[in-house]
Each structure stands twice: as structure tokens, then as C-alpha cells.
Amino acid sequence: MQKSYDVIVIGAGTAGSYFAKLMAEQGYSVLVVEKSSREKLGRRLDIFHLDRDRLPRFGIPAPAPGDDDYVSEFEYSISKSAFDQYPKRTLYPFLVLRLPQFLARLARWAESFGVEYAFETEFLDFIYEGGRICGAQLKQGEETVQVFSRLVADASGIVSVGRRKLPEDYGVETFEIGPRDKFYVILRYARLKHPEVDRVKCTVNWPYYKTWIGPQHDKDGAIIGVGANFSYEYAEEVFQKFIKQVKLPPHELQYIQKGTTPYRRPPYSFVADGFVVLGDAACLTKPYSGEGITSAWELCAIAAQEFGAAMKEGRYPEAARVWKTNVRYQRGQGAKFAYIMATLVGAVNTLPEENDYQFRTGIVFNEKDMTTMNRNFGVTLGLGDIMAMVFKIVAGVLTRNITLATVKALLRSVTAAGKIQKHYEKFPEEISAFKAWCREADKLWAAAGSMADVAKS
Ligand SMILES: Cc1cc2nc3c(=O)[nH]c(=O)nc-3n(C[C@H](O)[C@H](O)[C@H](O)COP(=O)(O)OP(=O)(O)OC[C@H]3O[C@@H](n4cnc5c(N)ncnc54)[C@H](O)[C@@H]3O)c2cc1C
Secondary structure: OOOOOOEEEEEOHHHHHHHHHHHHHHHEEEEEOOOOOOOOOOOOEEEEEEHHHHHHHHHHOOOOOOOOOEEEEOOOEEEEOOOOOOOOHHHHHHEEHHHHHHHHHHHHHOOOOOEEEEOOEEEEEEEEEOOOOEEEEEEEOEHHHEOOOOOOEEOOOHHHHHHHHOOOOOOOOOOOOOHEEEEEEEEEEEEEHHHHOOOOOOOOEEEOOOOOEEEOOOOOOHHHHHHHOHHHHHHHHHHHHHHOOOOOEEEEEEEEEEEEEEEEOOHHHEEEOOOOEHHHHOOOOOOOOOHHHHHHHHHHHHHHHHHHOOOHHHOOHHHHHOHHHHHHHHHHHHHHHHHHHHHHHHHHOOHHHHHHHHHOOOOOOOHHHHHHHHHHHHOOOOOHHHHHHHHHHHHHHHHOOOOHHHHHHHHHHHHHHHHHHHHOOOOOOOOHHHHHHHHHHHHHHHHHOOHHHHHHH
């Protein structure tokens, strides 16, 4: 480890290694500090699913059969109603991969561009010069060392160690991602008793309970997952409700893995003087699934371009010079995710009977919209689609399949979401207009409410 680099990245997860590679590729010296050992990296999760069709967008070589991280792939997923009825297919392919092996592949890839890794090295705090970040204090074994840099990127995951250490007025929010703002995910790895009839080839999910069953590395096995706000205990309660209603294939439990994933709006700004926040530390998970890997790469790619350009000829990346990172992200994927997040507050707040009706009639849950949502993070409805949806909702109310309260909640959230999306699409070009933009955004989010507010109702 040298005494100074152009860039220090905290965390060798999917966001950190990808951003490190992008900066090294532009000729910058990059150090990734990772508190885990190289051998233990990513051991928290055996299997994950990665959107196959998004890999070319980020230039990431896709794992293929025969690679140590590759398990399998599937072309579509299935969603079912609260009463396990009306299966709908989402035509969107996923790779099933092993996380530790995939992270090792990303690290080797980044190293081939000159990125240096310091494993078993912990970020403790920033170093400042004239009030601006100019490096990091790191802990290696018993030793504390100072390493200087022009940029520190926080990709430390949900713990957000860098972002949370910033001074309150540094320019990026320092909130903790607490129990209301994250999903507690429990994964049961199970062996099927009759794999020849019950083999799990793709993911089947039940949005009403936020539960799913998907393939794992043992082809005669499955992963049965649940995610919920507040706590693992609450996620377990939801799971018990689910298995009362839905009959899973007979299986034996192998082992359980647990983890948390952010579920809240990201910070309004991702950048400050000599600083950027990425990945789970920036709450970049997809609002409708909690998957966070490819959605985080979107910001990594934008930030690498903007910081890469701003740091040329030894220049320091002041917030104003890299502000376009915020403008480009928030007006694009940020605005779409904000719309989905606000809409879901009303959309998930239904009775099981209403959810069943929605699946039966294709309100919200229909194959075309679900496929488009996965591909584009948004659905554009034509006049004909809107009329058909209104007709189904009115019919649902008249036949008492949907309550008026549910329709009102849905309308309220769609209206709030539309306003939030428009506001994000007008994210200010100039840093000077940012405070006023934030005040308005705060009001709009308060009006939209949060998933945690409706989770237990
Ligand atoms: C159970 C579960 C299943 C999931 N399944 C999927 C899935 O199938 N597909 C998908 O896309 N997403 C999935 N996600 C979400 C996904 O795992 C995250 O969005 C993604 O891993 C975040 O990547 P990251 O690089 O931001 O953070 P992380 O992967 O958390 O990496 C952060 C790294 O920073 C290191 N670190 C932390 N503190 C310090 C410190 N002080 N100093 C140095 N290093 C530090 C950590 O050790 C870690 O290696 C799942 C999440 C959970 C909980």
C-alpha cells in the first residue's frame, strides 16, 4: 500500500470493484480497502440472481457455463396471487450465480486494470485539509495508517461507514439505514423431496407476501425467501402467514442465510468535495424487488465518467465540478425509481382478496406491464390501457372485489408518485438551486408515505 492514490474505494463488493475498475481504466491510481479477507469476501450469501441483459450495458463479461461463479440461468419468472392463483410470466432473463466467486472474478478483473486491493483493512474516518476530504484513516491489524487521495468513494454497503462519518453539512445526507428503511431477508436453502416433479427452474414469487422460491446451486434444491421491514422476527411472521396459504413442494431445510437490503429513497446528492457514495450505501436497490447490483452500477458508470473528467491534470473533484453525476442519475433512473417507490406504498396496501382480483383481471399484475417494468423501470400506458384499467377497477368496486379505500389509496400514491417523478426530472443543473429542490422533495416524500407505514396495517 502506498501513501497516496488518486482514489480510495471503501468496500470490495459489486459496486466498489466496478467503480474501481472504471477509474483505473482512465489511468487513475486506485486503492480498494476491504475489511474482510480475500478468502471470506462475499461469504454472507451463497447464491444471487443477476439481470443477464444488463451486463453488456456495463461492459461486464457475463459468467458462462463452466465458470466457477456460474450456476444456471432462466428466461422468465412467475408471479402468483395471495391465494396462489393466476400465474403471470415476466419475460426477463436472470443468471443464477455464486456471490463469493463472482466477487473474486470482479476483483481479478479490476486488478487487471491496475486496481490495488488492501484486504483485512478497515476504513475508520476521513482525513481533511482545509475542510475538504483528502484521504482516509485505515486500520490494518493493530496499526492505524493515513492514506491520501483526491477522492474517497463509499461503497461499504448498507452500513454506509463513509457517508455516515461525514460532517452533517458536508453535502451528502448522513442518515442511518434503520429498521423502517430496510428489508430483512431470510433465505431458506432447501432440498426437494421429489425433485423429478418439483424441480425449481425459475423464480416463482408471491408479491403479496414478498416471498419467492428460486433455483440454487444444488439442482435438486431451492431457495425459499421472504423479505419484510422492521425485523427478522416480523419477516418470519409474514412467512408463516404465507405457508398457511401457499403449499410449497415438500422439502427438507438445509440451512438459512439472512441479510438486509436498503428500502428507502437514496440521498438527494451522491457527491461532495472529494467524495461519492455508491451501491447499498446510497440505497440504490430496485424498489420492486430489492435487487441492488445492476441498478447500483448505473450510478457507478455515471460517477466514473464525471469524476474521471473532473480529476484530469491533477485537479481536485469539488462538488460543483462533479454535480452532473447527480443531475444525470436523478433525472434518469432516480426519477423512475422514485415513481415506483412512491406508487408501491398504495399498490401493496391491499387485502389478499383484492390482490387475488388484481391478478385475475391483470390490474397492476399482468405479463406485459411486469415485463416492461423489469426492462425499462417504468410502464407507459396508452389511453386504451388506462381506460381498460379504469373499467376493471370500477367493475372491481361494483362487484365488491376491491374496496373504495384501496382505490383511494392507490390513486393517492399514483398522484404523489407522478409529482415526485416530475420533481426528480427537474433536478437542478446548478448546486445553488439544490436546497430549494430538497425542501420541495421532502414535502413530496412526506405526502407519499412509506412502505413501512403500510406494512403492518
Ligand atoms: C439476502 C439477500 C439477497 C439478495 N439477493 C440479491 C440478488 O439476487 N440480486 C441482486 O441484484 N441483489 C441482491 N441483493 C442485494 C445485493 O446483495 C446488494 O444490493 C449488493 O450486494 C450491494 O453491493 P455493494 O457493493 O453496495 O455492498 P456490499 O456487497 O455490502 O459490499 C460492501 C463491502 O464493504 C465492506 N466494508 C464494510 N465496512 C467496511 C469498512 N469499515 N472498511 C472496509 N470495508 C468495509 C464489506 O465487508 C463489503 O465487502 C440481496 C440482498 C440480500 C440481503
